[in-house]
Amino acid sequence: MCKIGIIKEIDKLGRIVIPKEIRDRYGIHATVEIVTTKDGILIRNPEYKLTKVKRLPHGSRFLLFYFIRTGR
Numbered sequence: 001m002c003k004i005g006i007i008k009e010i011d012k013l014g015r016i017v018i019p020k021e022i023r024d025r026y027g028i029h030a031t032v033e034i035v036t037t038k039d040g041i042l043i044r045n046p047e048y049k050l051t052k053v054k055r056l057p058h059g060s061r062f063l064l065f066y067f068i069r070t071g072r
Contacts, residue, residue, distance in 0.1 A: 006019065032046065
């Protein structure tokens with residue numbers, strides 16, 4: 001694997017921009033999974049997709065979600 005090193009600033013809202021070339025190379029699209037490891041932070045395509053199923057009984061603030069395996 002070819003290592004690519006880029007230094008990016010974090011904006012006031014805590015965001016960083018992943019350059020298009022890197023997103024294209026690794027197939028990163030609208031959703032990413034952020035994992036902490038002993039060596040740092042890993043950003044990857046999610047292993048599961050979170051899907052909203054339904055709102056629970058009337059007046060409830062809770063939503064029901066489930067995970068779908070993405071086939072990674």
